[in-house]
Amino acid sequence: MAVLTKELKKDLLKTIIKIRRFEEKTIQLYQIAKIWGYLHPYIGEEAIAAGACAAISKSDYIISTHRGHGHSIAKGADLNRMMAELLGKATGYCKGRGGSMHIADTELGMLGANGIVGGGIPISVGAGFSCKMEGKGRVAVCFFSDGATNNGVFHEALNMAAIFSLPVIYLCENNMYAISMCSDDAIACRDVAKRSAAYDIPGVIVDGTDPEAVYNIVSKAVQRARSGKGPSLIEAKTYRFGGHHPNDPAEYRDKSEAEYYKKEKDPVVNYKAKLLEEKVISPEEIDGYEKEIIQMVEQSVKFAEESPEPSLEQFLEEVRSI
Amino acid sequence: MREIEYREAIREAIIEEMNRDSKIFLIGEDIGKYGGAFRAYKGLLDMYGPERVINTPISEATIVGAGIGAAVTGYRPVSELMFIDFTTLAMDQIVNQAAKIRYMTGDNLRCPLVIRTQGGAGRGVAAQHSQSLEAWFYHVPGLKVVMPSTPYDVKGLLKTSIRDDNVVIFIEHKMIYLNKGVVPEEEYTIPFGVADIKREGSDVTIFTYSNMVFKSLEAAKELESEGISCEIIDPRTLVPLDEEALLNSVKKTNHLVIVTEACERGSVASDISAKVTSKAFDLLDAPVKIVAGLNTPIPYNSTLEQASIPHKADIVKAVKEVLGK
Numbered sequence: 001m002a003v004l005t006k007e008l009k010k011d012l013l014k015t016i017i018k019i020r021r022f023e024e025k026t027i028q029l030y031q032i033a034k035i036w037g038y039l040h041p042y043i044g045e046e047a048i049a050a051g052a053c054a055a056i057s058k059s060d061y062i063i064s065t066h067r068g069h070g071h072s073i074a075k076g077a078d079l080n081r082m083m084a085e086l087l088g089k090a091t092g093y094c095k096g097r098g099g100s101m102h103i104a105d106t107e108l109g110m111l112g113a114n115g116i117v118g119g120g121i122p123i124s125v126g127a128g129f130s131c132k133m134e135g136k137g138r139v140a141v142c143f144f145s146d147g148a149t150n151n152g153v154f155h156e157a158l159n160m161a162a163i164f165s166l167p168v169i170y171l172c173e174n175n176m177y178a179i180s181m182c183s184d185d186a187i188a189c190r191d192v193a194k195r196s197a198a199y200d201i202p203g204v205i206v207d208g209t210d211p212e213a214v215y216n217i218v219s220k221a222v223q224r225a226r227s228g229k230g231p232s233l234i235e236a237k238t239y240r241f242g243g244h245h246p247n248d249p250a251e252y253r254d255k256s257e258a259e260y261y262k263k264e265k266d267p268v269v270n271y272k273a274k275l276l277e278e279k280v281i282s283p284e285e286i287d288g289y290e291k292e293i294i295q296m297v298e299q300s301v302k303f304a305e306e307s308p309e310p311s312l313e314q315f316l317e318e319v320r321s322i
Numbered sequence: 323m324r325e326i327e328y329r330e331a332i333r334e335a336i337i338e339e340m341n342r343d344s345k346i347f348l349i350g351e352d353i354g355k356y357g358g359a360f361r362a363y364k365g366l367l368d369m370y371g372p373e374r375v376i377n378t379p380i381s382e383a384t385i386v387g388a389g390i391g392a393a394v395t396g397y398r399p400v401s402e403l404m405f406i407d408f409t410t411l412a413m414d415q416i417v418n419q420a421a422k423i424r425y426m427t428g429d430n431l432r433c434p435l436v437i438r439t440q441g442g443a444g445r446g447v448a449a450q451h452s453q454s455l456e457a458w459f460y461h462v463p464g465l466k467v468v469m470p471s472t473p474y475d476v477k478g479l480l481k482t483s484i485r486d487d488n489v490v491i492f493i494e495h496k497m498i499y500l501n502k503g504v505v506p507e508e509e510y511t512i513p514f515g516v517a518d519i520k521r522e523g524s525d526v527t528i529f530t531y532s533n534m535v536f537k538s539l540e541a542a543k544e545l546e547s548e549g550i551s552c553e554i555i556d557p558r559t560l561v562p563l564d565e566e567a568l569l570n571s572v573k574k575t576n577h578l579v580i581v582t583e584a585c586e587r588g589s590v591a592s593d594i595s596a597k598v599t600s601k602a603f604d605l606l607d608a609p610v611k612i613v614a615g616l617n618t619p620i621p622y623n624s625t626l627e628q629a630s631i632p633h634k635a636d637i638v639k640a641v642k643e644v645l646g647k
Contacts, residue, residue: 061395095428104427111394112427116418122387123419129388130395133347133373140391153414156381160388163379318425 004212008054009280012211013271015050018293019070020268022079025297026069026086026100027246034305035086039100042070044209044241047267048173049074051214052141055222061109061127061140063120065173066101067240068113071143075108083300089307096310111140117178118144118151121170125157128166128231139167139225141218147178149192158233162199167225169218170233173208175240180252193235201231208236209265239265323506329499331473332362335480336400338509340370343398346484349376350385350402350438359404360440360499382411386437390420393435398484406441406455406493420489421464436483440494442533442583443631449619452627454532454584459491460560460593466490466514467560471535473503475558478512486514495533515562519571523553526641527571529594530581531556534632538581541637550641560590568594569602576607577644583631586614611640 023041030039042049045067053062053074064071072082077093085092086100093103104112111127114120124142131138148154149172161168172192176183184190196203202224206217214236221232239261243250250258275281326334340346348363348370354377357364367375378385382403389401403409409416416437423433443452459467468483468490470476476494483490520535521542530538535556542552553571557564572578578598582591595610616630 063391093428094426094430097428098426102426104423104430106394106430111391112423112431114419116414119414119419122384122415123391123394124387125384126388126391126393126397126399127395128391129347129349129376130392130397133392133397153383153387156379156384157387160378160381160384164376 004215006280009212009275012050012054012215013275013281013286014289014293015054015074016046016211016267016271017289018296019046019049019073021293021297022073022082022300023069025301029086029301030246035100037099038066038245040067040245041242042067044261044266045173045175045238046070047211047271048171048208048214048236048238049143051211052143052169052171052218055215055218056139056141059109060138061111061131063111063124063127063140063142064113065120065143065145065148066113066115066117067145068103068143069100072103072108072110072113075110077103077105077108077110079296079300080303083304084307087304087307088309089304090310091303091307118148118153120144121148121157122153124168124170125160125166128161128168129164131167132164137226139169139222141169141171143171143173145178146172146174146176146183146187146192147181149195150186155198158195158199158201158231161231162201165228165230167228168231169221169225170231171218172233172235173238174235175238177240177244177253179244182253191235193233196233199233201233203233203235205235205237208238209267209270211267211271323504325502326473326505327499328473328476328494328501328503329360329362331477331505332480332494333364333366334505335477335484336363336366337369339481339484340374345396346398346400347374347376347392348400348402349378349388351378351380351404353377353402358402360496362499382408383415386412386415386420389435389437390415390423390433393433394423394431398434400436400438400484403437403439405451406439407450407453409439409455416459416465416491417462421462424488425464432487433489434487436480436490436492438492438494440496442495442497443615443620443627444497444533446622446624446627448622452620454582454615456493456560457584457589460590464489465561467493468514468558469493469532469560470558471498471520471532471556473501473505475512475518475556477505478510479558481511482514485511493532497533498536501536512558514559515564517555517557517564517567519567520554520556521552523551523575525551525575526553526577526579526645527568527575528552528554528579528581528637528641529557529568530554531558531560532583534581534583537632537634538637540634541641544634544638545641550645550647552641565597568598569605572598572602572605576605578606578610579613579637579640579644580610581613581632581637583615585617586612587617589614608644608646611644613637613640
């Protein structure tokens, strides 16, 4: 079992802050229409991507969702290329063709964010087969939401991953809402983790606002997967701080509920406090992180703004070859 | 030259490719000991083992999704959907995922995936096992659509499909698995987008594919005895489409009949008719005629089923009409 070293803890904090500041910036840019289309911020859920991606290596795969910026960042994506993609520029991860919901990169083992809820889950089975056939101990972490678990493909895929003992970690980010539908009203057994019983695989619940807890539980599942014992289902309980997207005021949920989570369960605030209390980090170091990250985010905006638009001629040329 | 069955030609293509490239694997329902619903994979489990011949539960979306996930991570899967009617269960994976993934990610993810399936009526298996749904896939940018009619074509095109770096919808016809045809022993492949002239002629062009090639050949034979010479163009791949071969033939015959088993509304046939009409109106001496299936769910009763798809007599009649005879 991997040990949570001081360095690792600091890295977790850095990743969480990086995701938060990046997302805050994307919301600003969305509000002034520099980013258009759909934007689904990951604010409040940062600890899951940070913890999970710290528990795997660069060569492992991740499969992401429509709320996927955090997964890309935690897997090591370049903020410049991410921001360029969000601004639809030629230098973006997808050359401006994908936008927020479709960032992917083979180098990072990032097999794609996805505009279809649950759409990535069957793909994870293929990544799992690939890892197993290759025989080098590689694993895949498949992120999805509580909403996706009510889609038929969730059941198809987990069943298939289980019967073939595929090295896939199914990581449900239960942020309590599928747009406006509360998961308590949508999931018959309430806890997604309980659904693991149907596939005879481990199913565990973890506090998705605690990066160390996520790291530990995912590490265990990774170890199981690497040793050929097959998939696991992890349900990380979390909360979507904002609405479904920046223009959604989330009037369907109780204000006090959101206030509670923002006050008590903010992963950025809580993890900073924890590391300060443990004396893993000093307030000065945290300030340093913040400054460095804010600068990186600003730099990504500058890079994106200065980047060229995709070429229309090239687009029309490519269309003929599709 | 030796003659083998269509399904044997499929099996040969698969064996040759799997022997050539260890990254190729098969995944689908009842493809293990059962050897596939049409026995095209007979014996392959014993030859390649369960790691490369993956026999799955009834989970169509995941059969395709698993193909995508493996394809984008360096493998070359052949996902099998037992009936084209079952693609409905996998449509998100085919249309929103597979068809989009390479383009949408700016070439970041390549998806060399073949989705093998079969369609068509004639076996009394009614409305949910007899459809001709090629137009759905023809319509979606990002998919190649292959519909081979002969054992020679199916072998050469399946090999090309497996080697292609993109998503290929490979549609066979359930009534032709036992058809025999010449297939050379030596290795060969057939490029996409190259039509085959199944019969040369001078009076009328019949553009047709899959099982309707054979009904058109029968019609051409009958018409020949009446002094009408038909040229039969089999595009073999609908996407990409060999428009040049079609237009060249029309240039020669000045008459076009398109024959398809699918119902006409929103069909590949009506699209091709529109293409020829807009690009080569001056070449046509008469309006293009389409011979298509009826606009109906395929019935079970044999008489009704046969009445719902084109036959030799329908093609003969259409050819005469287009020639004003």
